[in-house]
Structures are given as C-alpha cells and as structure tokens.
Amino acid sequence: MKTFLQVIAIGLSQGAVYALVALGITLIFRTTRILNFAQGQILMVAVFVSLTLNQNALKSIPLPIAWLIGIGVAVGLGVLIELGVRPTLKHSGSLGWILATVGMATIIQFIAPYFWPADDRLYPSPFPNDRGIPGLGSLFSQRQIFTIVAAFLLMLGVDWLYNKTKLGRAMKAVAIDRDAAALMGISAKATVRWAFILSAALTAIAGFLVAPLTFANIAMGFDLGVKGFVAAVLGGIDSARGAIAGGIMLGIFEAALPQVLDLVSPNLAKYPLPFVFALFILVLVFRPQGIFGTAIREAR
Amino acid sequence: MSTEIQFVGSRPPQEGITPPLLSVNDISVFFGPVQVLDGVNLAVWPGERVCILGSNGSGKSTTLKAIAGLVKPKSGTVSLGTERIDTLDPSQVVRRHLSLVPQGRRVFYDQTVEANLLLGAHTRKDKGGIKADIEGVCQRFPRLGERRKQLAGSLSGGEQQMLSIGRSLMARPNFMMLDEPSLGLSPVAIQDLFRGLAQLSAEGMTMLVVEQLASHALNLADRGYVLDQGRVVAMGTVEELRSSGAVMEAYLGKASG
Numbered sequence: 241m242k243t244f245l246q247v248i249a250i251g252l253s254q255g256a257v258y259a260l261v262a263l264g265i266t267l268i269f270r271t272t273r274i275l276n277f278a279q280g281q282i283l284m285v286a287v288f289v290s291l292t293l294n295q296n297a298l299k300s301i302p303l304p305i306a307w308l309i310g311i312g313v314a315v316g317l318g319v320l321i322e323l324g325v326r327p328t329l330k331h332s333g334s335l336g337w338i339l340a341t342v343g344m345a346t347i348i349q350f351i352a353p354y355f356w357p358a359d360d361r362l363y364p365s366p367f368p369n370d371r372g373i374p375g376l377g378s379l380f381s382q383r384q385i386f387t388i389v390a391a392f393l394l395m396l397g398v399d400w401l402y403n404k405t406k407l408g409r410a411m412k413a414v415a416i417d418r419d420a421a422a423l424m425g426i427s428a429k430a431t432v433r434w435a436f437i438l439s440a441a442l443t444a445i446a447g448f449l450v451a452p453l454t455f456a457n458i459a460m461g462f463d464l465g466v467k468g469f470v471a472a473v474l475g476g477i478d479s480a481r482g483a484i485a486g487g488i489m490l491g492i493f494e495a496a497l498p499q500v501l502d503l504v505s506p507n508l509a510k511y512p513l514p515f516v517f518a519l520f521i522l523v524l525v526f527r528p529q530g531i532f533g534t535a536i537r538e539a540r
Numbered sequence: 541m542s543t544e545i546q547f548v549g550s551r552p553p554q555e556g557i558t559p560p561l562l563s564v565n566d567i568s569v570f571f572g573p574v575q576v577l578d579g580v581n582l583a584v585w586p587g588e589r590v591c592i593l594g595s596n597g598s599g600k601s602t603t604l605k606a607i608a609g610l611v612k613p614k615s616g617t618v619s620l621g622t623e624r625i626d627t628l629d630p631s632q633v634v635r636r637h638l639s640l641v642p643q644g645r646r647v648f649y650d651q652t653v654e655a656n657l658l659l660g661a662h663t664r665k666d667k668g669g670i671k672a673d674i675e676g677v678c679q680r681f682p683r684l685g686e687r688r689k690q691l692a693g694s695l696s697g698g699e700q701q702m703l704s705i706g707r708s709l710m711a712r713p714n715f716m717m718l719d720e721p722s723l724g725l726s727p728v729a730i731q732d733l734f735r736g737l738a739q740l741s742a743e744g745m746t747m748l749v750v751e752q753l754a755s756h757a758l759n760l761a762d763r764g765y766v767l768d769q770g771r772v773v774a775m776g777t778v779e780e781l782r783s784s785g786a787v788m789e790a791y792l793g794k795a796s797g
C-alpha cells in the first residue's frame with residue numbers, strides 16, 4: 241500500500257507526461273481538426289533513436305545530443321505524416337487522414353522490431369545516481385521532479401504559444417476557416433507544417449521524460465498514445481489548459497486506482513486499464529466537449 | 541434567364557487615359573465541369589467606387605474570389621497595376637494591399653475581437669503601427685472598441701460585419717472588395733454600414749462592392765457592372781444603370797431593394 245502523497249507524486253509525474261502527449265495531439269487538432277494516431281509511435285521512435293545513440297558498443301553520444309537527434313527524427317516523421325494527410329485536409333469531411341495516420345503508426349510499429357529488441361530497456365536519466373530529494377525522504381525522486389518541472393515549463397510554453405503569439409492565433413484561424421485565414425495573409429500550408437513540427441518535438445521530449453521513470457519498450461508508443469488521446473479528450477481537445485488538466489487528472493486517477501481497487505479485491509488491482517476507459521467513456525457521454533473544453537461549432 | 545440584355549452604357553471615363561488599378565481580363569472560372577464565369581471583363585481606377593450587381597448565383601462572389609486569389613481562372617488574367625496577380629496565392633494578394641471582405645463576414649468566432657484584428661495584421665511586422673491601427677479601427681467602429689475582449693462569435697451581425705471590415709483594414713489596404721456586406725443585417729445596421737463605407741471612400745479607399753441591395757449599392761458607387769450567368773451583361777455609370785428599366789427589372793428586381 242502506498243501513502244497518499246506517494247500516489248500523488250507518481251500521478252503527477254505520469255500525468256505531466258500524458259499532458260505533454262495530449263498537448264502534442266491538440267496542437268495538430270487545433271490547426272487541422274484531425275487526430276494524429278501515430279503520435280505515440282513518434283514518441284517511441286524518438287526514445288529508441290536517442291537510446292541507441294547514447295548506449296551502444298561503438299560510440300556513446302552524450303545524452304543531450306542524442307535527445308536533439310531524437311527530436312530531429314521525430315520532426316522528420318511528423319513532416320512525413322503531414323505530407324501524407326495534406327491532400328485530405330483540403331476537403332473537409334474527408335476521412336483519408338485516418339488511413340494516413342493509422343497507416344503510419346502501423347508501419348512504424350511493424351518496422352521497429354527490426355531495429356530494436358522487444359524487451360524492456362533502461363533509459364538513461366540526467367540524474368543517474370538518484371537519491372531522492374533531501375528533506376522529502378523517498379517521496380519524490382529527482383527524476384520525478386525533473387519530469388514534472390520540465391513538463392510544466394513546456395506546458396507554459398504551449399499555453400503562451402496558443403494565447404499570445406501570431407502562430408498560435410493563426411493555427412486557430414486556419415482550423416476554423418482556411419479561406420478567411422488565407423485572406424488575412426496566413427498560409428495554411430506553413431501553419432499546418434509548424435503544428436506538426438512542434439507537436440513531434442513536444443512528443444519526443446515527453447518520451448525522454450517518461451522513459452527514465454518507466455522503461456523503454458517498443459510497445460510504449462501505443463500505451464502513451466492512447467493515454468495522451470484520453471487525456472486530450474478528457475480536458476477538451478481544443479484547449480492547452482484542458483489537455484494539461486486532463487493529463488494530470490488521468491495520471492492521478494491511474495495512480496490512485498490500484499490503491500482503491502486493492503481495497504475491493506487484490507485481483508482487480510492488476511487490471512486498471514478498463515477503468516481508465518470507463519472514466520473516458522463517462523466523460524464522453526456526459527461532457528463530450530471535455531471537462532474544460534468549449535463545444536466546437538462548425539464553420540459556416 | 542434566357543433574355544440577354546446587352547446594355548452597355550458609357551465606358552469608364554478614365555479608359556485609355558490613365559491605367560486602371562485593377563483589371564480583370566476575360567476570365568473564365570470552372571467548378572469541375574460547370575462553368576461559372578464566362579469571359580468577365582472589368583476594371584477599377586484608383587479612388588473609384590464600383591459595384592457589381594446581379595441575381596443570386598450569377599457569379600459575383602466568384603469574380604471577387606478570383607481577384608483575391610481564392611479561385612484560379614482557367615483562362616484570362618487579373619492584373620493589379622502592371623503586375624499579374626491571378627497566379628498568386630491569396631496570402632500574397634493581400635500583401636499587395638488588396639483585401640476582400642468575404643460574403644458572410646467569416647470572422648474567427650472562437651477568438652476575441654482584438655485577436656481577429658491582430659489576425660488581420662498578420663502580414664505586418666510593425667508592432668507600433670499595428671497597435672495604433674487597432675486603436676484606429678476601434679475609433680472608427682466604437683462598438684468594436686467596447687467589445688475588444690469579447691469573442692467574435694458573441695457579436696451581433698452588424699458588429700461582426702464591422703469586425704470583418706476592421707480586420708481587413710488592419711492589412712492597410714488601399715483597395716477593398718466587399719461581398720454583400722449588408723446581407724442579414726438589420727435596417728439600422730445597414731444604414732451604419734453604408735455610412736462607414738462612404739467614410740472609407742472619402743478617405744481615398746478604392747472599392748469594389750457586390751450588393752444585393754441595388755439601391756444602397758447605387759447610392760455608394762460611381763459605376764457598376766451587371767453580371768448574369770457568369771457574363772457581364774451591362775455596365776455604365778450608376779445613373780445609366782438606374783435609368784435602364786430593362787436592367788433593373790431583369791436583374792435587380794425592384795430597384796428599391
């Protein structure tokens with residue numbers, strides 16, 4: 241049995257990562273009204289590219305540089321997906337993007353085992369000798385704090401991007417009305433491209449932050465992709481703050497759930513995922529626009 | 541419509557004397573197999589107020605969209621000054637200080653009034669100038685000033701039309717095209733609107749206006765073109781168009797609008 245504070249600590253650090261993945265998903269959704277189902281796979285590739293560069297028999301590349309290269313590869317994949325969905329964006333109502341993004345996810349997942357082993361891998365942390373935070377006992381590890389702080393700074397950055405920058409306003413405008421945005425001098429192509437680039441970079445970083453807390457595994461993309469999606473929808477998929485709140489809520493819910501289920505039946509506690517989805521479906525039924533989102537009106 | 545009225549009033553008085561600011565030369569536009577514009581010609585000189593009249597579906601919006609770069613003509617050219625613009629993207633056309641205020645206003649309803657105005661200034665980098673121009677728009681349309689932090693979607697139709705015009709002004713156009721600005725507005729709002737447009741014109745703005753309300757359009761404009769089924773079937777000064785009973789009846793319904 242974990243203490244209440246331990247549950248919060250685990251929930252916060254996991255939730256911060258879900259929030260980042262969710263933000264990556266909303267970045268693209270906000271501009272294009274499509275969901276990138278390959279988001280988790282981008283994360284996995286970024287994690288494994290950086291892991292392979294940092295830890296191999298030939299030549300170890302320092303972690304920060306391995307991260308940068310991992311981000312670069314993620315951005316490359318993001319742009320590839322953007323090129324794949326571009327033809328379908330012109331026709332609102334087209335569902336070709338589902339094929340393009342799910343197809344990309346499937347291809348990546350299919351190819352990955354040829355490059356990387358299927359078992360759990362330890363992922364390096366900037367805090368290799370983690371002795372916890374002095375004074376806090378074993379409550380928070382340094383890694384957890386690092387993950388929470390870094391994720392929080394990135395969230396602030398995205399919120400600032402959404403609400404205070406030209407690109408943020410343009411992204412919203414393109415989603416609502418491409419033609420009207422074009423009349424303002426906004427290039428939809430460039431704006432959508434930026435959304436995919438930023439989203440991929442954010443998702444890669446989410447991977448770097450979560451992998452030292454769990455393990456790196458080529459199946460991690462599926463798990464995190466789904467949870468990021470759940471977090472985004474929980475909070476309201478069009479808003480940065482909603483996605484953040486959704487991620488944190490999901491993290492805490494997930495951390496607390498086994499504790500609660502354990503009281504009912506120890507067997508139940510082994511299978512938390514169905515309960516996550518039950519929460520998800522409940523929210524969708526009672527608040528389809530998300531807990532913090534506003535309903536999306538159709539453009540005229 | 542089967543009857544083809546060929547009423548050609550006087551040619552533009554400047555023709556052959558000074559070069560037009562905008563010239564649309566023989567453009568044809570297709571949507572798939574359907575031809576929507578069939579060899580449209582028109583020209584606008586600096587400082588002029590020109591209107592395009594015509595019944596629903598006659599191709600007025602398509603003409604403005606072709607000029608703004610939103611649709612590409614299959615043949616024919618559009619020139620601004622000496623430069624061809626029919627090959628440009630809309631985001632390039634607006635950088636040449638030619639704006640379109642689209643039919644239906646098309647404000648970004650999920651963003652604030654102020655964000656909408658900032659979006660209108662997307663092509664600009666002069667922060668100080670942008671700020672001053674936002675103040676300018678808010679003075680021109682005080683209702684927008686009062687509602688700066690409100691979502692555009694919460695404004696009335698008349699206010700949204702002001703916002704749509706104000707947003708276009710933020711790109712510092714010297715040539716504005718307006719597509720049915722009075723559509724769906726209350727009589728009072730329409731009065732306000734045309735007063736605002738007359739004011740803009742008095743400040744030197746060149747204008748090309750599409751209107752269903754022929755009487756308002758003819759009050760504002762110097763010259764006009766009448767479109768029918770994608771063709772220019774009549775042109776002339778507003779006096780000539782007004783006094784041509786055949787034109788008024790066939791294409792504009794009751795002249796009083």
Ligand SMILES: Nc1ncnc2c1ncn2[C@@H]1O[C@H](COP(=O)(O)OP(=O)(O)O)[C@@H](O)[C@H]1O
Binds near residue numbers: 574576596597600602
């Ligand atoms: N995107 C489009 N696709 C197909 N047909 C269109 C499209 N836009 C307009 N049309 C058709 O072109 C014709 C002219 O439309 P429009 O220029 O909007 O007319 P107006 O503005 O004079 O009412 C109409 O018959 C309309 O149905």
Ligand SMILES: [Mg+2]
Binds near residue numbers: 601602719
């Ligand atoms: Mg029209």
